[in-house]
Amino acid sequence: MARGVARHLTRLGFVSVEEFVPARGLRVDVMGLGPKGELWVIECKSSRADFQSDAKWQGYLEWCDRYFWAVDLAFPTELLPQETGLIIADPYDAEVIRMAPEDRLPAARRKVLIQKFATHAARRLQALRDPGVLGLVSP
C-alpha cells in the first residue's frame, strides 16, 4: 500500500520516503516532500484493528503540513477523524479522496525535517547501491 501511495505522490510532483523518523520515538509510514518544501505524513492502515490500536497518530500532526490516512477500499472510513486527509490505495496506485487541512510547519522545523529527509533518503539509497557501506555505520 505504501508503494501505491508513493506512486501517487510522484504524480503530484512529490517525492517520498518510508519509515521516516521525524523525532525520537516517532516513525511515520510515508513522508512526502513537495516541490515547495511541503511535508505530508501518510499513515497506512490495513484494518479497523490496525487503526484502533494506533495511539500515536496525533503526535505526528505537529511534524507535517498535512496529515493523511491511506487505507484500502474495504476499510471502514467512517472510523477516521474528519479533520484528516484520506487516500484510498492499493499496491499499484492511490488517490486522494479528501484533502487534509493545512497546518503549516514553523520554518525552523521544516528546515530540520527536510535535512532529515535528505539524510534518510541518501542513506537508504547508498545502502541499496553499495551494500558494502553497511559495515561502516551503526545500525
Add this chain to the structure above:
Amino acid sequence: MARGVARHLTRLGFVSVEEFVPARGLRVDVMGLGPKGELWVIECKSSRADFQSDAKWQGYLEWCDRYFWAVDLAFPTELLPQETGLIIADPYDAEVIRMAPEDRLPAARRKVLIQKFATHAARRLQALRDPGVLGLVSP
C-alpha cells in the same frame, strides 16, 4: 572511485548522492551533505586529460561550502589548484589529504540545495525500490 568517496563521507557523518544537478547545466560527481547542513562538492578525475578537459569546475564553487578533487594514487596532484581540497580514492575507500577551504553558502541557496538533494535522493531510491514508478515521471 565515487563509491570509495561516498564510503569515506559516510565515516565523516555525511551522506552523499552522485550526479547531482545544483543548477541547470551543472552536474557534480558527488554532493555530500553533513550533519549541520554542510554541502561539499567532490569532482572525481581519472587522469590528467580528464582534469585538463574540465572547463566547468570553477562554476561549482558557488554551489558548495567546500570543493574537493578526488583522484587515485597515480594522478599527478601537482596539477590541481592549491585552494581546493584533495581526496585520494579508490573504489573501496578514500581519504581527505587536504581539507578544502570553507566558503559558506548563503542561507537561501543552502535551503534550495538541501531540498534538491532530498528530492534527488528520494527519486533515485524510489526508482531502485519500485522500477514500476519510472513510467510515471519524465526522464
